[in-house]
Amino acid sequence: MDLExxxxxxxxxxxxxxxxxTNEFVKSEKVEHNDTFFSSFETLIETSVHYNGWFVKEQVLFAIQSWAxxxxxxxxxxxxxxxxxxxxPLKKVGLILAGNVPLVGFHDLIxxxxxxxxxxxxxxxxxxKLLPLLAEYLQTVEPQFAERLLFITGKMEGFDAVIATGSNNTARYFDYYFSNVPHIIRKNRNxxxxLTGEETPEQxxxxxxxxxxxxxxxCRNVSKLFxxxxxDFEAFFQGMYAQKDVIFYEKYAHNYDYNKAVFLMSEFKLLDNGFLTIKEDVSYASPISSVYYEYYDDMEDVIERLKNDHEKIQCIVSNKLTADSIAFGQTQSPQLWDYADQVDTLAFLLKL
Known part of the structure; x- marks a missing residue:
């Protein structure tokens, strides 16, 4: 099949x-196959929350905008x-996808x-729901994809390689089960x-x-602050105020109430602004509605710590304090060449 x-x-x-x-969907006469797919995709965006309570319209649209x-x-x-x-290569590559955020496995597919x-x-x-419809659109635009894109509902068999995403526990199973084929196994990352205290309000x-x-x-969400x-966390909380309406979403509010109660019953010291708690903790993975923080005395110690823990880290956000820093506000807008876990997926696939 021709690359072009x-x-x-x-x-x-x-x-x-x-x-x-955007929230205002605009149907363009110049876009191919709109008569077949526009209304179906519009309906799917509106109803995604019924299949996954976290896939509210705003979040689905953010994912779509990122891909657009x-x-x-x-x-x-x-x-x-x-x-x-x-x-x-024309090898059969098994993709075991995560479902924590909308279209999270789409990069592996393309x-x-x-x-x-x-x-x-x-x-x-x-x-x-979302990915199969986009796959169908691709197959309609380019019929040669029809024999190169198959969805598996039962046991996956006949594969030559695997890319699997899961928790640390499932990753151990994946490592064992797929040990006899080339594979990329993704685990939990955060x-x-x-921060230095010199960040601007905009940052x-x-x-x-x-x-x-x-x-x-x-995994690209910031869950830990250094x-x-x-x-002084006052400026930090002022920056967070832009997201204050998150507390009006019931599922988030339930998590906020529950996790705050657990922290308080355990007598942990918390800082709280009414929709986010922050807690001093050495861990990287914080629960929903909470962010952990850790103090540092020497920036070089932080950088060395993150180097040693690189297998636990997906993104580092800072004002260019590390060579691989991502700018504030950009973690959820990766480029096509920004690979998960810093593993070049396309190079892996082309060598099969």
Whole structure:
């Protein structure tokens, strides 16, 4: 299958998604196959919350907007420019997807397709609607994808390689079960922010997006802060205020009430602004509605700590304090070439 045909299909999908990038859906006569897919996708966006209570319209639209921004001709060409696509491996790649945030497994799917392999997709029970419709759109735009994109409902068999995402517990099972084939196994990871106390109000407001987008359910959500000893959290909480309406969502509010009660009953010292608690803790993974923090005395100690714990870290947010820092507010808007766990998925797939 010609690489340019694959690229064109992805660009066309990006055009389709851009119609839904805001609350006001705008149907364009220039977008292919709208008569077949526009109304169906519009309905799915509105009803996704019925299949997963965390997939409220606002969060689904954020995911769609991120993909609409990513799937441009310029971005796709830049993504592909670093690789040799002269040979299609045509291997069957099993994809075991997570479902914590909308379309979380879509990057793996398009990576398999553009690499010239065959995707055998095992969906998460928490995200079974959005991705199949986009897959159907791709197959309609480019019929050659029809034999290269299959959804598996039973036991996955006949695969040549696997990319599986799960918890630390399921990762041990995956490592054992898929040990005889090339594989990428993804475990739990968390994202952190390093603050100095010199951040601008705008940067802290942007940080609130890194914390609250998808209600904090993603591995790219900041769940831990490193702050200098004596840090005044007043400016931090002012930055978080932009997300105050999150408490009006019932599922989030229940988690906030429950986790706050657990912390208080355990007599932990908390800081609280009415919709977010922060707690001093050495762990990286905080519960929904809470962020952990840890004081530091020497920035170099923090940097060394994060280097040693790199297998636990997905993103580092800071004002360029580390070589791989992500700017405030950007963790949930990765580029096509920003790979999960810093493992080059496309290079792995092209070598099969």
């Amino acid at each position: 045909a694959k690229k064109k299909a992805f660009v066309t999908l990006g055009d389709f998604l851009r119609q839904f990038a 921004n990513a799937l441009t001709e310029e971005n796709i060409n830049q993504w592909c420019s670093a690789y040799d696509f002269s040979i299609e 990576s398999v397709l553009i690499s010239g392999n065959i995707a055998l997709v095992k969906l998460s029970s928490n995200d079974q 994202s952190v922010a390093i 802290l407001t942007e940080l609130s997006k890194d914390i609250f987008t998808y209600y904090g359910l993603g 702050v200098p000893r004596g840090y």
